[in-house]
């Protein structure tokens with residue numbers, strides 16, 4: 001029967017156009033030697049996802065793994081193609097007679113005529129792909145030594161699932177690129193290392209303060225290379241031979257980590273001093289020998305582990321040491337050749353900071369970015385861990401998160417400048433009791449004291465645009481034992497307010513109480529104001545209530561603070577109390593109240609303030625006049641605004657800009673242009689905001705030629721780089737008149753991606769004018785990426801797709817909008 005069967009098979013082979021290759025699971029008759037090719041085919045078929053071509057698959061998932069593995073079910077076939085040849089794999093599983101064992105194999109079917117040309121290259125391809133797949137898909141593990149390294153396995157392990165990657169890690173771009181290149185070159189360096197006769201391993205030393213990201217970087221490296229991680233706890237290793245045994249047990253393609261090397265063992269730089277000491281005390285054996293005798297891990301043992309003969313057992317391994325202080329590490333351990341790469345991870349630079357903000361808050365820009373940059377440049381230093389923690393804590397309120405970072409950076413600048421310990425800084429910043437140690441100096445002593453010059457400089461700093469310098473100097477003065485007086489405190493308090501250093505401000509407040517200056521109404525006013533600008537309106541009110549004497553500044557500061565915190569109605573109530581207290585408001589009080597009337601949209605209130613100005617014959621200074629004309633313009637009373645503008649004897653650039661802006665919004669483009677010309681004639685140099693005003697006037701009145709002219713003058717005559725607002729006005733201008741191509745040209749030439757306002761303006765123009773042009777970039781997609789939760793964006797995108805006849809896209813967008821539960825709020829107008 002068997003003879004007949006083999007004759008049948010031979011005949012079939014002879015007439016069939018295909019050749020079949022059998023790939024058994026084990027080599028040879030006894031079946032003990034694993035056939036690598038079978039294993040590779042299995043992996044390869046997993047990698048190509050056979051579910052599309054095979055009707056039956058066996059699915060498995062191992063314990064503690066998240067990945068599903070699929071195997072082709074017995075006697076089922078998977079089709080594949082290679083270099084445009086069609087091939088197929090069939091999985092055979094036969095039970096062995098009188099045994100529970102199974103005999104498994106794959107058979108490959110390929111066209112006979114291509115057998116010579118295809119077979120070898122296809123199998124090479126299958127093996128290569130299987131190896132890559134195995135590398136990226138196998139479950140990686142995190143090992144640690146269990147203190148029994150000399151036994152069969154000195155390591156215990158758990159699945160390694162650290163989420164840190166080189167993408168999520170906030171690093172300066174140069175460093176990230178260097179690391180990526182180095183790791184890639186290492187992973188591809190098998191032949192190179194063999195050629196130059198070095199074992200295929202690399203040493204990294206990561207150093208930096210706690211929280212600078214050393215552990216996160218190790219995890220990111222392991223994820224990038226798909227390596228296992230061995231976290232070696234040196235203090236648990238009893239001697240050099242156990243260390244060696246542990247090394248032998250580590251697998252290829254792994255990272256071996258020894259954290260805090262300077263604390264792990266007595267291997268630090270003081271080894272040298274210790275050995276000197278031991279010499280001087282005439283001890284003949286040195287420390288290392290002694291440790292070896294007593295069976296401890298020694299430096300030479302560790303070097304042998306990293307560098308010596310034993311280091312070459314196994315391949316493709318990276319050894320990483322970490323430390324907080326590089327100088328504490330024994331030079332022998334970190335000399336070049338042993339630690340190939342030294343990576344300093346410090347406090348956050350501006351790029352790393354921006355990357356963190358993007359990761360944590362999804363923000364690409366913020367008005368406080370410049371402030372953060374300037375703080376970092378001036379020595380503000382926070383680790384990524386510190387910043388990350390602040391961003392996470394304030395995730396719901398991005399402005400608060402940013403303010404928290406700026407405040408912490410400024411506080412760190414103070415610390416750096418004083419070069420004090422944390423304890424000292426806490427004393428200064430947080431514990432006002434230290435004031436007791438200071439001797440209050442008399443005015444004479446103040447004048448003759450050696451610190452006089454510093455005090456004068458301090459006043460200079462307090463007025464400077466960087467008031468943190470004043471705080472630094474204040475802290476230095478106190479360090480010198482020079483005590484502040486009632487003239488110094490207001491400057492310090494003001495500086496705390498300008499830097500939003502509320503904690504430090506409170507400490508200074510306590511100092512003033514202790515020093516008995518709090519009843520001074522000048523000190524009181526600055527404290528009140530500081531809390532108001534830091535939005536601590538409750539504390540502001542407290543200071544106000546406890547002031548023995550209040551003047552117009554006190555009342556105005558409280559009113560301003562309340563308006564700042566959107567408590568306009570309370571501000572108005574305070575204003576009434578001010579009248580009852582018979583304190584006359586000044587221009588600052590009235591400007592604040594005008595701001596409240598704008599925020600409430602209450603024209604009547606604005607008008608009554610104006611009447612108050614006229615009746616009480618209050619001088620219309622620049623800020624009051626500008627606030628009045630702004631109020632009228634925002635309430636749609638353009639003629640009153642013009643009247644106020646004309647009655648002002650003194651005007652500044654802001655006054656002109658506000659007037660041009662209101663003419664623009666009221667569609668009086670030609671008047672805005674004449675006013676702009678008049679402004680230039682009167683000697684005012686327009687700034688970026690003035691150009692936004694005039695470009696918006698051109699866009700509201702569809703003045704294309706003028707718009708082009710002003711944009712050009714702004715760039716070429718006044719050297720002002722266009723901002724998002726300027727580009728927005730130009731896109732709006734071209735969009736309104738149907739010049740969609742020109743609008744797109746502006747977007748195309750922008751140095752950054754357009755914001756959602758520009759995109760909406762452009763896409764609306766395309767829809768309204770029914771013009772669809774060939775775009776280099778999918779702007780609808782970009783809009784939905786930037787603002788994915790606004791229903792109006794989906795409606796706009798769907799309408800644009802409809803205009804261009806892409807009905808499928810239109811339908812998809814509407815379905816997606818529905819699925820996300822988004823709605824477009826209907827437009828409405830108010831008739832007042």
Ligand SMILES: Nc1ncnc2c1ncn2[C@@H]1O[C@H](COP(=O)(O)OP(=O)(O)OP(=O)(O)O)[C@@H](O)[C@H]1O
Pocket residue numbers: 168169170171208209210211212213214215216217324352356384385386388
């Ligand atoms: N560059 C970074 N980008 C993003 N997050 C970071 C970065 N550096 C640190 N972090 C975050 O800060 C926290 C602490 O980081 P990590 O443990 O890596 O610091 P470390 O330098 O190893 O600290 P230690 O010396 O105390 O072990 C982690 O939660 C990590 O997510």
